[in-house]
Amino acid sequence: MTQVLAARAGRITPEMEMVAHRENVDIEFIQAGVASGSIVIPKNIRRKAFTCCGIGQGLRVKVNTLIGTSSDRDDIRMEARKLAVAQDAGADAVMDLSTGGDIDGVRRQTLAQATVAVGSVPIYQCAIEAIEKRGSVVAMTADDMFAAIERQAAEGVDFMAIHSALNFEVIERLKTTGRVTDVVSRGGAFLTGWMLHNDKENPLYEQFDRLLEILKRYDVTLSLGDAIRPGATADSLDGAQLQGMIIGGELVARAHAAGVQVMVEGPGHVPMHHVRATMLLQKRLCNGAPYFVLGTLATDIAPGYDHITSAIGGAIAGAAGADFICNVTPAEHLGLPTEQDVRDGIIAARIAAHAADLARGNRQALSKDLQMARARVALNLDRQIGLSIDPEKMKANGANRDGGHCCAVCGPQCAAQVAARYFGIA
Known part of the structure; x- marks a missing residue:
């Protein structure tokens, strides 16, 4: 039984109790939030006990960090060190985004050693395997995508970024917006290329009920990936982004009805005067589901200092309603982060989250x-x-x-x- 279904049945789970204790709030508040979908507790039923965090309305703003290999750097021992640094620096969750070397081995190592929630983006591995086995990302099949999701869920991943809120309506809107950066989401780019090459709808959208069945089986929290997020401040709040938000809101309602925990990913590069409007739109369109922001970066001109630009935007976003901040490191736009980059990014994001908590009146x-x-x-x-x-x-x-x-x-x-x-x- 998922956390959502337990809450709706009047049950209080150990995870709810842990979150209530850590947040110093009544357990009934947590139960009601989980039941309504305004709070999620990422915890796969296959994972051993760890320090669960609650994400959502009335709780402290949480911080996520990213680790993972690439084709250029696939040192599994470095990823273990990054995980240790991330946890020591106070990250509430970590995502393994590995795309090089022993991808399965890195993820299993992360799941075994992590004492916080662990997330992933299954389409990354699926795309790499399609290149290795069939020569191209566009040679993926729908079954490949769902097999990758099922495998990672069975291993214990707690939350997954899955780009279901991307369909041909969004792509058509993108063609007319005059966007500067087009598609900057890696998962969004993989799927856009696949859809246009094969002239087929996104399977993760078209077969959304199939996805929900897998996630519900393991109580994996769905993080609706922002496939069309703006990659430049000039693209913020354009038609493509808004179309993606609308589709995302529809999928949130379906996930809630199915008893699956869900949060929504958001931008991206957002100038400060757009941040509050972006948060309000997401909350309105997505029925108050927790908002997981990737940054947000308040300017485009600070490579090497993007942990600062994202902390500026993240603080404003958190104060306006964002619930989960994905930290950005000084290496953003430049290369893979080192252990020190990971630490610097987390500390900057934690400062932003705490500043947002003050603005929200968190006791x-x-x-x-x-x-x-x-x-x-x-x-x-x-x-x-x-x-x-x-x-x-x-x-x-x-x-x-x-x-x-x-x-x-x-x-x-x-x-x-x-x-x-x-x-x-x-």
Whole structure:
């Protein structure tokens, strides 16, 4: 029984209890959110126990990160190190997007070693295998696609990005929009090429009920992949993106009716003045399903610093309703990330998520900021380190335990301390 069906039947699962405890909310709130589809708890029934996270309305904004091999770099040991770094840096979930080397082996290693939810994009492996066996991505068959999904679900993947909200209506709309970047989603590009070459509808859309049957069997959370997301700020909120949102909303309703957990992926490159409108449209069209944003990048001109541009957009998106932020690393648009890139990207995304939580009035976030402020006034360095988003960074950047003060601006003549003594609160 899926989390959705259990919640609707009045049952409280161990996963719901874990989320309620971690979020410090009533269990009835979690149960109601899962039942309605406004909250998802990615947890495959085949996975051993791990630290589940709840994603959705009324909960803290969560952070996802990406690891995986490519044809150019397929070091399975590096991927294990990236996973360890991601978990140490505080990622709530990780996606294995491997496309090179022993793809199955990397995914199994990730599932065995992860203590958080694990996601994947099955069409990636399906496309690579089609190239290896038949010479071309467009030689994939519908059965190939569903076999890849079934195999990864059976292995224990908790959530899957599947590009079902792409059909010929969306492609026709794309042809008339005058888009700068056309299709930037890798999964979207694979499927668009397949559809146009074979002159056939997207099987993941056309046979959506078949997909839901597989996901329901293993309680895999469907992440509706944004196949048509804008890859440049100039393309934000164009007709193709909106058409994809409309189709996505229809599929969300079908997933909810089938008892399958579902969230929706979103852009992409979005200028700041479009972010709130994008979030409101998605929530309206998709019946409040959790929104999983890929960034969002607030500008196109910062290669090497896209963990910053995405944190700017991600904070605004989270404040406006996004529930799950996929971190972007400094290597975005440049190459595969290193372990340090992964860490830097996660920390930037966690800062964005926490800033969004403050804007949303999350009690845990508000309490943590208040505790940090009080620790600074009290010169409690250990407390400051413990509350900081990256304790190791704070330690490495010159926390002065001997002097009892670590502020380089005013030194021992701390303005906060002078004021505190004056008001009798020091």
